[in-house]
Amino acid sequence: MSHLAPQAAIFSPSIARAAASTAKDWAYVDAWLRRQYAHLGQADASTTTTTTTTHRSSNKPTTSPPSFERNPETLAALLALIAANEEADEDRRRLSELESAALAEVRAAEAEKEVRRSASASASAGTAAIHGDLLAEDLLQALDAGLTKDGLAALDALADVSLALDTAAEPAALAHRFVTLQGSAHEAALLLHRVGLLQSYLDDEAARLRLFLDELRRGPQYRVPADATDAANADRQRAVKAAAAALPALRRQVDALEREVGLPALTVEQVRLDEVAYLDLLAKKKDLDAQVRAFAGLPPDVEAARAELEGLRVQLREATGRRDANFEMLVERESPVKVRTSRRY
Numbered sequence: 001m002s003h004l005a006p007q008a009a010i011f012s013p014s015i016a017r018a019a020a021s022t023a024k025d026w027a028y029v030d031a032w033l034r035r036q037y038a039h040l041g042q043a044d045a046s047t048t049t050t051t052t053t054t055h056r057s058s059n060k061p062t063t064s065p066p067s068f069e070r071n072p073e074t075l076a077a078l079l080a081l082i083a084a085n086e087e088a089d090e091d092r093r094r095l096s097e098l099e100s101a102a103l104a105e106v107r108a109a110e111a112e113k114e115v116r117r118s119a120s121a122s123a124s125a126g127t128a129a130i131h132g133d134l135l136a137e138d139l140l141q142a143l144d145a146g147l148t149k150d151g152l153a154a155l156d157a158l159a160d161v162s163l164a165l166d167t168a169a170e171p172a173a174l175a176h177r178f179v180t181l182q183g184s185a186h187e188a189a190l191l192l193h194r195v196g197l198l199q200s201y202l203d204d205e206a207a208r209l210r211l212f213l214d215e216l217r218r219g220p221q222y223r224v225p226a227d228a229t230d231a232a233n234a235d236r237q238r239a240v241k242a243a244a245a246a247l248p249a250l251r252r253q254v255d256a257l258e259r260e261v262g263l264p265a266l267t268v269e270q271v272r273l274d275e276v277a278y279l280d281l282l283a284k285k286k287d288l289d290a291q292v293r294a295f296a297g298l299p300p301d302v303e304a305a306r307a308e309l310e311g312l313r314v315q316l317r318e319a320t321g322r323r324d325a326n327f328e329m330l331v332e333r334e335s336p337v338k339v340r341t342s343r344r345y
Contacts, residue, residue: 029078113137
């Protein structure tokens with residue numbers, strides 16, 4: 001309410017609530033300013049006390065904005081500043097807590113390492129035993145301490161690459177993995193190139209088809225002349241009217257033929273049975289044709305056919321005799337010769 005004139009009277013409850021909220025915000029801003037600039041106020045107070053002894057001044061130091069600056073714009077800017085400052089303070093507090101926790105963890109790890117080292121030293125007194133974990137940690141620390149900045153960056157890069165490729169940090173394994181990935185990348189690039197070529201081909205074909213469709217739609221050679229269209233429609237209408245006029249007479253003729261002839265009432269089952277019988281007859285005809293083709297070379301006369309058949313039988317008997325004789329000769333030639341031994345009595 002400080003931004004209002006002292007003599008201004010408040011008659012509306014909404015105005016009263018707004019004024020109360022504004023006064024609360026200004027009180028919050030004044031308290032924050034006092035907390036932030038308390039040291040400046042103390043310094044100004046000491047300076048004012050010193051000068052009062054000489055000049056007798058009654059000026060009182062303050063950190064609040066002057067009355068002419070107490071307007072809604074200044075209040076909004078100060079509230080935004082306070083919110084940003086508190087957010088930054090919260091971030092710094094969280095960062096400090098994280099750093100403290102990390103430092104405590106590192107100190108605890110160092111303390112545990114020292115305890116383990118002392119325990120290992122006391123346990124291995126007089127012996128040559130070496131603790132593996134402690135040795136590995138000492139080696140890592142020595143390696144980190146001995147490497148340069150570039151060396152540490154290279155070591156971190158090697159570890160990151162090994163983790164990313166899920167491969168052991170060995171030159172041969174990493175090289176093999178890199179070659180495999182390079183081959184896969186090359187194949188993918190070739191596939192992308194082929195897909196691009198196919199896409200361009202499809203685009204060209206689509207453009208050509210669009211041009212062809214436009215030509216079909218707008219080409220003058222594909223348009224029907226207006227006079228020809230009217231003439232064709234007139235001819236079609238006359239043909240339809242003539243067919244419609246002749247249709248009752250045709251129906252009467254069909255009815256008369258049905259009454260005179262008596263068309264059989266065929267069914268689908270009868271047609272199926274007739275088809276099966278026809279297929280059976282067709283199969284029998286094929287068998288008979290095959291049997292007839294066996295006698296295709298015989299003469300039409302019965303006696304001549306019998307004579308030719310007897311001649312063929314004679315040839316068959318002669319061929320059978322030659323076969324048997326050849327078989328016996330083959331058996332005698334291939335059989336072992338039995339040596340006869342004379343018996344002595």
